[in-house]
Amino acid sequence: MLDTGISPQRSIGRNPRMDLYLDLAQLISGFLLVGFLWTHMVFVATIIIGVNTFNSLAQFLDDYYLSYVGIPFIGLVALIHVIVVCRRIPNRYQDYWRHARTIMHFDTWTWIFQVVTALGIAFLAGIHVFLVIMGWPIEADTSAARMHAFWWFYLVLLILGEYHAGFGIYRQFVKWGWIKRKTIGFALKSITVIIVALGLAALWVFVQLGGALR
Amino acid sequence: MKNRTLTFSIFRYNPATPEIKPHMQSYQLDETTGMTVFVALNRIREEQDPSLMFDFVCRAAICGSCAMLINGKPRLACKTLTRDYGSKITLMPLPVFKLIGDLSVDTGTWFRHLSIKTRAWIHTNKEFDPKALEERMDNATALEIYEPERCIECGCCIAGCATANIREDFLGAAGLNRVARFMVDPRDHRTEQEYFEVVGSDEGVFGCYGLMACDDNCPTQLPLQWQLAFVRRKMAVAGLKR
Numbered sequence: 001m002l003d004t005g006i007s008p009q010r011s012i013g014r015n016p017r018m019d020l021y022l023d024l025a026q027l028i029s030g031f032l033l034v035g036f037l038w039t040h041m042v043f044v045a046t047i048i049i050g051v052n053t054f055n056s057l058a059q060f061l062d063d064y065y066l067s068y069v070g071i072p073f074i075g076l077v078a079l080i081h082v083i084v085v086c087r088r089i090p091n092r093y094q095d096y097w098r099h100a101r102t103i104m105h106f107d108t109w110t111w112i113f114q115v116v117t118a119l120g121i122a123f124l125a126g127i128h129v130f131l132v133i134m135g136w137p138i139e140a141d142t143s144a145a146r147m148h149a150f151w152w153f154y155l156v157l158l159i160l161g162e163y164h165a166g167f168g169i170y171r172q173f174v175k176w177g178w179i180k181r182k183t184i185g186f187a188l189k190s191i192t193v194i195i196v197a198l199g200l201a202a203l204w205v206f207v208q209l210g211g212a213l214r
Numbered sequence: 215m216k217n218r219t220l221t222f223s224i225f226r227y228n229p230a231t232p233e234i235k236p237h238m239q240s241y242q243l244d245e246t247t248g249m250t251v252f253v254a255l256n257r258i259r260e261e262q263d264p265s266l267m268f269d270f271v272c273r274a275a276i277c278g279s280c281a282m283l284i285n286g287k288p289r290l291a292c293k294t295l296t297r298d299y300g301s302k303i304t305l306m307p308l309p310v311f312k313l314i315g316d317l318s319v320d321t322g323t324w325f326r327h328l329s330i331k332t333r334a335w336i337h338t339n340k341e342f343d344p345k346a347l348e349e350r351m352d353n354a355t356a357l358e359i360y361e362p363e364r365c366i367e368c369g370c371c372i373a374g375c376a377t378a379n380i381r382e383d384f385l386g387a388a389g390l391n392r393v394a395r396f397m398v399d400p401r402d403h404r405t406e407q408e409y410f411e412v413v414g415s416d417e418g419v420f421g422c423y424g425l426m427a428c429d430d431n432c433p434t435q436l437p438l439q440w441q442l443a444f445v446r447r448k449m450a451v452a453g454l455k456r
């Protein structure tokens with residue numbers, strides 16, 4: 001027998017693969033959410049092409065029940081993501097804070113912002129989904145009215161969401177991957193800039209429309 | 215270049231005199247050409263304060279004993295030039311490890327524990343035959359083993375790691391790097407599953423947040439991101455297989 005350091009006492013009770021499963025759940029739910037976020041932004045950005053394009057896309061998603069499957073599904077994924085990720089929050093967050101302040105290390109700081117943005121997103125996205133569902137179906141003029149009134153709300157949500165997604169996915173690549181940190185960082189920054197630009201453009205168009213369609 | 219006067223703000227505490235609480239003490243010193251923090255500390259000890267405690271052996275970035283927080287970042291004192299810093303330099307002992315006094319910490323016990331926990335030696339079922347020729351290894355594999363073996367056990371990756379600072383049982387980059395070295399070694403007969411038991415948990419590779427303070431702070435520039443990702447992928451596959 002090889003003495004491999006495995007302690008038999010600990011093999012009972014807890015599933016030894018739990019930490020792996022949780023880590024994978026975080027990875028997969030995170031990727032799904034980022035995928036959703038980016039598609040969502042591209043869909044929203046169809047408003048830049050025209051009101052009709054936007055409306056027919058919304059109509060299409062509605063007609064084929066894609067919205068009815070998609071929204072609850074993403075809601076569930078988001079919930080899983082929140083539950084799984086919470087295990088990462090240190091019992092004594094002061095420890096982490098003190099450490100970050102001592103070593104002044106960039107990636108260590110981004111993780112703190114990751115927690116802060118997460119709280120912001122959970123709150124704002126909740127309100128957003130609620131408003132959208134209350135005003136169902138999705139149409140350009142209701143959306144425009146909403147964004148005309150609450151443009152600052154959407155601006156904050158857009159930036160928080162993209163920041164969180166960008167760094168989250170960066171960290172997953174770093175943890176699992178064999179791509180250089182610089183390379184992956186650059187690629188993700190570029191994508192994030194594009195998506196934020198799209199989002200800003202869409203927001204701008206909506207805010208302009210908001211006045212006109214009323 | 216005009217000679218600067220450097221101010222060193224140094225953490226002081228001696229567990230033998232607990233009535234003197236931990237505090238920062240300042241020392242002033244004229245900078246000399248090519249001065250390292252290690253040289254500065256020796257001069258302070260010789261010229262100003264013989265009670266100052268810090269470690270060094272090799273003064274050539276080989277032994278790993280002089281690691282400390284220099285302006286907050288884990289660095290080797292003997293490899294850090296004062297000219298790369300402003301005129302005020304703060305020195306603190308590494309966190310996580312047990313404090314011996316002032317800037318001196320006990321990394322030895324921690325690393326010994328790590329070796330025992332990860333069983334950092336070759337596990338084989340083969341009977342050793344002293345008369346036989348040594349088995350050959352191809353060059354690529356040998357290099358893959360040598361690379362992680364360059365770890366000097368300085369503890370910079372542990373001190374810089376948020377996870378290691380928060381949870382005591384985390385093996386850290388040095389530990390996972392060590393395990394990675396045995397995983398590629400063909401002489402080691404441990405199975406994936408046996409490795410999984412040791413590092414396939416939050417104590418091991420799944421506890422890592424991927425913040426890369428280890429990778430950024432390793433004074434020997436070990437490819438720690440690569441090593442951590444390698445162990446993570448291997449352990450994920452091993453865990454899903456069973």
Ligand code: SF4
Nearest residue numbers: 375422423425426428
């Ligand atoms: S990447 Fe992992 S091991 Fe390295 S400093 Fe971060 S949490 Fe620690």
Ligand code: SF4
Nearest residue numbers: 365366368369371432
């Ligand atoms: S991996 Fe690098 S930082 Fe960590 S103990 Fe070894 S040499 Fe030091």
Ligand code: FES
Nearest residue numbers: 273277278280292
């Ligand atoms: S004294 Fe040996 S590494 Fe600095």
